[in-house]
Amino acid sequence: IKKAQRKGHKVFVCTGRARSQVGASIKDIGFDGYIYSAGTVVEVGKQLVHSDQLDEQMVWEIVEILEERGLGYILEGYENSYYDERAAGYFTSLHNNVDATEESITFLNELSIKPMSEFKMGVMINKLCFFAYNNEEIMAVKAIYGSKVDFMIHEYDGSTMIAAELTLPGINKASGMDVVLAYCAASLEQTIGLGDSRNDMEMIAHAHLGISMGNGIEALKEIANDVTDTLENDGVYKAFEKHGLF
Structure with a gap:
């Protein structure tokens, strides 16, 4: 993560978990922001920039x-x-x-x-x-x-x-990603998404380069542009290295 950031890339966590469910072991890494609760809440830096609420x-x-x-x-x-x-x-x-x-x-x-x-x-x-x-x-x-x-x-x-x-209808990790892009004045062509589960499907399909983890579900691998190694075998690092983020 730090190597990619030193090259000028911004790295976000996009998770189905709520902000309250993400512990210090993740937050202490120093990500550039978070998309929480499957796209409903978006933080850039420490700033809350978007929040969708259920009735x-x-x-x-x-x-x-x-x-x-x-x-x-x-x-x-x-x-x-x-x-x-x-x-x-x-x-x-x-x-x-x-x-x-x-x-x-x-x-x-x-x-x-x-x-x-x-x-x-x-x-x-x-x-x-x-x-x-x-x-x-x-x-x-x-x-x-x-x-x-x-x-x-x-x-x-x-x-x-x-x-x-x-x-809410239409809210998912891909819509959360679009919020980040709009806030950062970035384009979809600059995006890479990595995921492994069913709620990553929209994000992986939407990102310019969608990458499934090696331990991802088969449906995700089928729509991804690439499949990296498993999480346990440094799949994130290998994907970053392969696609020139270092």
Whole structure:
């Protein structure tokens, strides 16, 4: 990252995670900015330049449905995110291999992810995620709100859990990238995107040069301009080197 920056390139993190879910191990690297929550929030430097919020009434309606169906969820905001008890185990087992015990709660709190008991009216929510163990549950919610929000569905290797990300229509990592370009007065022809998951599809297709990680999903590799090595085998470094960023 630093080698590319010294050559004048700007390097941004573009993630499905909320700002509150990105820890110091990433932020201490010194990126030029962040696209959070799958394109809904954009920071350039330390400046918040864009934020899309879900309608508050709709959020409460969806939460009520999820509660009725016994589905775990996380509401992602700029300063904090908020989880219900079912989501604590889901989220931490996916991201940190932590059991759904006190360790889970400690891990979430360290990332500014708070229990729903601390959520208050008026807090802006950028993205809503919920979790299920079968596709029928996801589709039941989508049947009600699919015309009002975009659904990004994630299935995970080695897990029966399915996650759904809900954002405003047309908001994704590619639209977040366009916000950065407009703010920095840069062109799409100057962009390189690297990704590995389903919510990277729009970004990889949109970037002038879209690169899939070697550990990326097959659908992403099929649309990418190039495929680099896996993350564990220095795939980011190899992609930067191959395409002249050093």
